[in-house]
Amino acid sequence: MAAFRGSCLCGEIAFEVEGPLDRFLNCHCSRCRKATGTAHSCEVIVRAEALRWLRGEASVARFDLPNARSFATAFCKLCGSPMPHLTRSGREAIIHAGAFDEKLDAAPDRHVHWASRADWYVHGDGLPVED
Template sequence: MNEVTLNGSCLCGAVRYEVTGDPQRFYHCHCARCRKSSGTGHATNLMLTDARLVFSSGEALLKRYKLPEAERFARQFCSECGSAVARVVPELGAVVVPAGSLDCPAPIQPQARIFWDSRAEWSCDDRPLPRYAEYPPA
């Protein structure tokens, strides 16, 4: 087991968590559910097994939405700012961490893009795009 401890928080900083476990999977998911829940072309999630999740602040602000028809798709977020935060997924015996909520470096690199065939046409193809350190010039 490669146990690590990670810290994260929501955008407004009210919800803070610590998760300890074994990082197993790190995916960019392009499925429609992840696109809808993130508002972007994909969601990037880190999954830890044999994990413990503790909220050091803001636990009372947490809201959870479980898609009724989905076997295991759920979302946990801060009710103040709407940011997704780590959540326990009992069906997998794991904790799923939205990578963007981490306040520390991820312990592993993304391993795959999943549900690639259902990605949005405009999202993450092989076309090169310009890169800017900040906003592009006007």
């Protein structure tokens, strides 16, 4: 089974996810937009036991939104990069796809909370791609 490694921008934190990647989605909810500063979050969801910290776990800060049933986020205390976190139930880990260091050989297969998407977001708008 494939293992996928990831890290934060400053390199303080590194993690590994043992495949398979159970779900891969784009979330358009207003909370994910606020937490990422983007039109949507792009998340990989795996079993909690598939996530393993390689270094820097103590540098991960977690924020659980008060009064929210399930929303949480985690980030590097030094550089602010989004980092993996367990769901409140502890059964799954959520990883922002951009935190992976290597090719995933997978792509998001759905948009969730589509009705909440940003009014300026246009899906498949044909804009140029920059590397």
